Amino acid sequence: MGKKNGLRYIFLMVFGAILFYAGISTVTCGANSAPDHVMLTWTGDPATTETITWRTAGTEAAGRVEYVEMGAEKSFSRNAKVALAKVTILATNLGDQSIHSATLTQLNPGTRYQYRVGDETGWSEPRTFTTAVANSQQFSFIIFGDSQSTNYNVWRTTLQAAYQANPDASFMINMGDLTDVGQDYAQWNAWFTAARGVIDNIPIMPVVGNHETYTPTGQFSKPTFFTAQFKLPSNGPAGLRGQVYSFDYGDVHFSVLDSQDGEEGRFVPDMLAVQQAWLEKDLAASNKRWKVVLIHRPLYNNKLANDNVKIRKMFAAILDKYHVDVVFTAHEHVYARTYPLYGGMAMKSADKGTIYVATGRSGTKTYQDPVAKAGDKIFCNPLDEPNYLVAEVKGDMLMVRAFKKSGAIIDAWSINKASQ
Ligand SMILES: [Fe+2]
CATH class of the missing domain: 3.60.21.10 (Metallo-dependent phosphatases)
Known part of the structure; x- marks a missing residue:
């Protein structure tokens, strides 16, 4: 190692140590393979539907939503209903993002559900949503x-x-x-x-x-x-x-x-x-x-x-x-x-x-x-x-x-x- 390379090595080691002790990770900023950006919107009736969207790395596997009424969530995997997602690839300045989305239909109004998104390669944490009461006043x-x-x-x-x-x-x-x-x-x-x-x-x-x-x-x-x-x-x-x-x-x-x-x-x-x-x-x-x-x-x-x-x-x-x-x-x-x-x-x-x-x-x-x-x-x-x-x-x-x-x-x- 020449003098120049030696100095560069020392600089990188010191810089790395500073990052480590500052708690700053140097992971890439692109998509992860696990579902994230999990989000609820409506494309249909808020009393009976829920649209759920999430992001993964550029995968073409669409994944699904599993959901169950609260109260039955303890046997989530046995009782869950399934809504299959569609996936589209969004080209961005950080590379391809896979945007997954599924709309749950025929839900019961005024009801709280637990759900998770993904597939066997990775599931989100369970989350909840509540449908609107019919004709809510x-x-x-x-x-x-x-x-x-x-x-x-x-x-x-x-x-x-x-x-x-x-x-x-x-x-x-x-x-x-x-x-x-x-x-x-x-x-x-x-x-x-x-x-x-x-x-x-x-x-x-x-x-x-x-x-x-x-x-x-x-x-x-x-x-x-x-x-x-x-x-x-x-x-x-x-x-x-x-x-x-x-x-x-x-x-x-x-x-x-x-x-x-x-x-x-x-x-x-x-x-x-x-x-x-x-x-x-x-x-x-x-x-x-x-x-x-x-x-x-x-x-x-x-x-x-x-x-x-x-x-x-x-x-x-x-x-x-x-x-x-x-x-x-x-x-x-x-x-x-x-x-x-x-x-x-x-x-x-x-x-x-x-x-x-x-x-x-x-x-x-x-x-x-x-x-x-x-x-x-x-x-x-x-x-x-x-x-x-x-x-x-x-x-x-x-x-x-x-x-x-x-x-x-x-x-x-x-x-x-x-x-x-
Ligand atoms: Fe503006």
């Missing part, structure tokens, strides 16, 4: 604004704190910009690791944000990592299935839009007009008591430099026409709630207009420049800590509270249809 769900982060530990602690404080939540919503670079699989590895223990116990219904289209080289892409991983209702318009969809839970109809015309319009021409036509039909067809719309970019901005005129012109009149109760938005990383708006004007009561709620941020990114806009009843820029929302439906009542991660309350409000 009382339930809650958690809403998270942008989780994009430079450190996904912040997203982890926000999500875990919210779930710990609301263990009875039936599902969660992520309002888009889940990761900072949506076409960088390293970010999804961090995001899923942070979400473990929540999205494998309650379904996540996500919204596409602009960052879902960003590539590591600064280009725009279709949000293929998003659509490959999140299995969602396929009732959206052609060209936007898996990004635009609607679903019902209890007496609430949720319509989910994709506002990323600036990024995706080159791939899906007229994507806002396509959604305008779809939303009109979607809302007209719903007879649910409550109507909620989820869209990443706001129709009414708190950043004065932004003005989403195009989005507002496309959707505001339809939201007025079908009296959507609440529109949840994201993108500007502030919490803000408007008075009920109709035609852009503040109304005295919720039966006369739609409340627009900017949902804040659940990751690290903050902005200094947003301000309270015309029509806001409350505005809070969560610079000090991330935040989340909890919505509870109870018959004629919709109650929404916004919390900082620490649990400090930002806002509490409700709509009472019985008094309208």
Whole structure:
């Protein structure tokens, strides 16, 4: 060994020792062969179906879900029902990822199940989910604004704190910009690791944000990592299935839009007009008591430099026409709630207009420049800590509270249809 090589050897030994004692492992960041990224969504009725998705290394073995009603789980292997998965290969900057998914059907409403995913080469830990009560009149769900982060530990602690404080939540919503670079699989590895223990116990219904289209080289892409991983209702318009969809839970109809015309319009021409036509039909067809719309970019901005005129012109009149109760938005990383708006004007009561709620941020990114806009009843820029929302439906009542991660309350409000 020459002097140069000797020095290099000593450097590597010292560096290795530092890593060892710092507890840092040097494993590769690609997929493992054991199932991970285990996640619940719905592609069908929340009372009788459950869609379960997971990731392995680039294997073509599809695997399966084994599941059993709680109470019978002690004889899991003997009593379990089986749902065979399908597998698709997702090519990423970290190599091929196998995305496995199965939809369980004919489940009993209001029932807790235990499940595991994989096959004989490797099973996940057992986890649980609970189906919706048929025509549920009382339930809650958690809403998270942008989780994009430079450190996904912040997203982890926000999500875990919210779930710990609301263990009875039936599902969660992520309002888009889940990761900072949506076409960088390293970010999804961090995001899923942070979400473990929540999205494998309650379904996540996500919204596409602009960052879902960003590539590591600064280009725009279709949000293929998003659509490959999140299995969602396929009732959206052609060209936007898996990004635009609607679903019902209890007496609430949720319509989910994709506002990323600036990024995706080159791939899906007229994507806002396509959604305008779809939303009109979607809302007209719903007879649910409550109507909620989820869209990443706001129709009414708190950043004065932004003005989403195009989005507002496309959707505001339809939201007025079908009296959507609440529109949840994201993108500007502030919490803000408007008075009920109709035609852009503040109304005295919720039966006369739609409340627009900017949902804040659940990751690290903050902005200094947003301000309270015309029509806001409350505005809070969560610079000090991330935040989340909890919505509870109870018959004629919709109650929404916004919390900082620490649990400090930002806002509490409700709509009472019985008094309208
Ligand atoms: Fe955004």
